[in-house]
Amino acid sequence: MASEIEIEQQLAPLRLLVKEQGDRVRELKESQAPKADISRAVAELKRRKKQLEDKEKALNPPDEFNRSQLETLLKQRFFYRPSFSIYGGIAGLYDFGPTGCAMKNNLLQEWRLHFVLEEDMLEIESSSLAPEPVFKASGHLDRFLDYVVKDVKTGECLRADHLLDAHLEKLLADKNLEGDSRQEIINLRTKVESLSLQELGDQIKKFEVKSPVTGNNVSDPMPFNLMFRTEIGPSGGVSGYLRPETSQGMFVNFDYLLEYNQGKLPFAAAQIGSAFRNEVSPRSGLLRVREFTLGEIEYFYHPNDNDHFKFDSVADVEVTLFPKDHQVSGKPTRKMSIKNAVDEGVIGSRCMGYFLGRISLYLTKMGIDPKYLRFRQHMDNEMAHYATDCWDAECKTSYGWVECVGCANRSCYDLKCHVKATGASLCARETLKEPISVTINEYHSSKVGKAFKGDAKKIMQYFSNLDNDTAEKYDKMLKDTSQIEVDIDSKKLTISEDMIAVKRYEKEIHVVDITPSVIEPSFGFGRILYSILEHNFRIREGDEQRSWLSLPPPVAPVKCSVLPLSAKKEFDPYIKQLASELKLHGISNKVDDSAGSIGRRYARTDQIGIPYGITVDFDTVTNNPATVTLRERNTMQQIRLNADIAPKVVSDLVKGLTTWKETITKYHLFEGQESKK
Numbered sequence: 001m002a003s004e005i006e007i008e009q010q011l012a013p014l015r016l017l018v019k020e021q022g023d024r025v026r027e028l029k030e031s032q033a034p035k036a037d038i039s040r041a042v043a044e045l046k047r048r049k050k051q052l053e054d055k056e057k058a059l060n061p062p063d064e065f066n067r068s069q070l071e072t073l074l075k076q077r078f079f080y081r082p083s084f085s086i087y088g089g090i091a092g093l094y095d096f097g098p099t100g101c102a103m104k105n106n107l108l109q110e111w112r113l114h115f116v117l118e119e120d121m122l123e124i125e126s127s128s129l130a131p132e133p134v135f136k137a138s139g140h141l142d143r144f145l146d147y148v149v150k151d152v153k154t155g156e157c158l159r160a161d162h163l164l165d166a167h168l169e170k171l172l173a174d175k176n177l178e179g180d181s182r183q184e185i186i187n188l189r190t191k192v193e194s195l196s197l198q199e200l201g202d203q204i205k206k207f208e209v210k211s212p213v214t215g216n217n218v219s220d221p222m223p224f225n226l227m228f229r230t231e232i233g234p235s236g237g238v239s240g241y242l243r244p245e246t247s248q249g250m251f252v253n254f255d256y257l258l259e260y261n262q263g264k265l266p267f268a269a270a271q272i273g274s275a276f277r278n279e280v281s282p283r284s285g286l287l288r289v290r291e292f293t294l295g296e297i298e299y300f301y302h303p304n305d306n307d308h309f310k311f312d313s314v315a316d317v318e319v320t321l322f323p324k325d326h327q328v329s330g331k332p333t334r335k336m337s338i339k340n341a342v343d344e345g346v347i348g349s350r351c352m353g354y355f356l357g358r359i360s361l362y363l364t365k366m367g368i369d370p371k372y373l374r375f376r377q378h379m380d381n382e383m384a385h386y387a388t389d390c391w392d393a394e395c396k397t398s399y400g401w402v403e404c405v406g407c408a409n410r411s412c413y414d415l416k417c418h419v420k421a422t423g424a425s426l427c428a429r430e431t432l433k434e435p436i437s438v439t440i441n442e443y444h445s446s447k448v449g450k451a452f453k454g455d456a457k458k459i460m461q462y463f464s465n466l467d468n469d470t471a472e473k474y475d476k477m478l479k480d481t482s483q484i485e486v487d488i489d490s491k492k493l494t495i496s497e498d499m500i501a502v503k504r505y506e507k508e509i510h511v512v513d514i515t516p517s518v519i520e521p522s523f524g525f526g527r528i529l530y531s532i533l534e535h536n537f538r539i540r541e542g543d544e545q546r547s548w549l550s551l552p553p554p555v556a557p558v559k560c561s562v563l564p565l566s567a568k569k570e571f572d573p574y575i576k577q578l579a580s581e582l583k584l585h586g587i588s589n590k591v592d593d594s595a596g597s598i599g600r601r602y603a604r605t606d607q608i609g610i611p612y613g614i615t616v617d618f619d620t621v622t623n624n625p626a627t628v629t630l631r632e633r634n635t636m637q638q639i640r641l642n643a644d645i646a647p648k649v650v651s652d653l654v655k656g657l658t659t660w661k662e663t664i665t666k667y668h669l670f671e672g673q674e675s676k677k
């Protein structure tokens with residue numbers, strides 16, 4: 001499917017023709033030209049408008065869920081739009097408007113309450129830009145790749161797995177394709193993202209895949225690193241990268257976090273921040289972009305204890321699971337409680353189960369429809385280089401199943417990588433019940449300092465952290481070749497026999513170093529936000545179709561509207577008073593005193609998902625004490641209540657201290673109002 005920018009580019013000439021003809025009609029009318037000329041010009045304007053409409057429809061084919069209606073709403077009410085559009089835009093970058101920004105902030109605030117506050121997590125904010133050795137050590141420099149092919153004539157780059165997948169999808173659309181060939185393609189589609197470079201190349205050749213844009217042949221696939229590279233500082237000597245995930249900031253600060261936590265495991269660090277990926281083909285709106293907000297948690301725990309002390313709180317949470325063996329054998333998903341899934345070994349540990357349960361609770365509270373939420377386990381060859389097990393929380397949208405949260409078991413991979421690269425001590429200390437005897441390798445040197453100057457400290461640190469196997473391996477190398485080569489901070493250093501001496505002895509110890517294991521839930525807020533919008537998009541049938549959003553109050557961009565029934569001056573003091581009292585309760589509100597019927601204005605507030613609306617009318621002014629109506633968005637029911645308590649009632653509703661059902665039993669339903677859900 002074409003990106004929004006591509007669509008806009010194709011529509012621009014037609015829009016111009018419509019505008020020109022519109023101007024022409026206006027000129028003719030103003031100059032009181034003959035009626036026949038005006039009618040001809042109007043007919044031409046209609047023809048051009050129709051041409052534009054047809055093209056728009058062709059580029060945005062309607063599907064079961066009417067995405068184009070949602071997109072129109074999102075554009076009109078400025079949830080988000082392509083960045084720099086007045087310069088023609090750049091694919092994969094988006095700006096959030098007031099509604100989108102407020103909604104995203106609500107998601108972040110709820111995330112902090114649900115995870116950081118609830119679990120006493122240690123939230124940090126680390127730099128978005130990191131020097132190259134960090135990503136060399138973490139493996140991103142060598143392995144954070146997508147495979148791309150080039151159009152052999154135009155040189156345009158295309159993501160190889162997506163290209164192959166789209167081609168296979170097209171083949172499957174052919175109803176005449178039957179039997180084994182159909183099954184082979186279905187099977188291949190389930191593992192397209194996990195094919196190796198060689199396998200991808202073979203399949204692209206086998207199915208004679210061509211560029212969908214030009215129909216030209218494509219090259220063999222080649223690796224493309226997704227990180228944005230830059231130079232840090234004016235002299236250009238230090239290479240750096242914008243982070244593709246926020247987690248490295250938490251790993252490199254592990255020691256300080258542990259100390260802050262009084263040296264105790266387990267604990268969780270959390271971070272919200274921007275991540276940057278130079279995606280080959282950004283597409284599908286917010287779903288695949290080049291800059292996005294991530295919320296990540298690193299739960300550090302003892303590798304021999306993968307329980308979670310709060311497991312019981314999620315034991316009964318029902319989730320839909322799609323384990324890897326079901327994907328291979330074509331079996332359907334399983335709906336089960338977290339407890340049963342762990343007991344039956346579907347989920348590997350109570351710790352992983354705990355986080356899947358918490359993720360599910362967060363997403364559904366935010367408005368994800370549980371029917372369209374599943375947890376899919378990664379296939380072994382699909383996992384990121386750092387993971388040993390991974391479950392993605394996927395939401396079904398009109399684009400298919402979309403990964404919104406990844407929950408990976410990163411074991412001790414990252415901490416060990418940074419220890420290896422820097423010699424830093426990134427481990428916890430455990431006091432043993434009984435002392436044990438261990439081999440100590442003590443390295444001494446007089447010449448390393450002279451030979452390696454600034455690097456000497458790191459080298460000696462590196463040696464002091466060696467495990468026994470590596471120490472023995474180095475002993476042998478020194479004996480055999482009189483030198484050893486070590487890789488520190490991405491530099492290969494040669495240490496000769498005369499530079500270093502090792503003293504080895506047994507020692508009884510009471511404390512051991514532990515490199516913790518890590519479970520990492522990683523939330524992409526753009527994808528979550530879009531999925532929530534799709535899951536809550538509704539149409540009210542009536543004289544005219546009105547689109548609206550059934551967003552849960554905590555997520556809604558604005559919580560309450562304040563509406564004067566008409567433009568009467570007497571309403572103003574009440575409107576001001578209500579708006580400021582709502583603010584005192586921390587309830588965001590929007591006064592809509594624009595012209596237009598009250599019905600139209602309610603419809604406008606429903607469009608951005610405002611859950612409650614207070615209306616000031618003639619009775620407000622005449623009643624003593626003053627009364628107002630309070631309307632609930634989903635049912636469109638209204639109650640009448642005293643103006644001075646209305647803000648508090650809305651505040652209680654928004655904060656979940658009461659429900660609408662309870663509220664309508666306490667106050668009177670406004671005359672003639674019934675549930676119109």
Ligand SMILES: Nc1ncnc2c1ncn2[C@@H]1O[C@H](COP(=O)(O)OP(=O)(O)OP(=O)(O)O)[C@@H](O)[C@H]1O
Nearest residue numbers: 279286287288289292403404405406522523524527
């Ligand atoms: N290009 C992107 N645009 C928007 N969100 C993204 C993008 N890449 C990743 N995310 C979000 O970040 C989360 C964690 O990133 P992770 O590295 O697990 O994704 P990923 O497996 O690389 O995603 P994908 O396979 O879709 O590229 C994802 O669950 C998703 O919500």
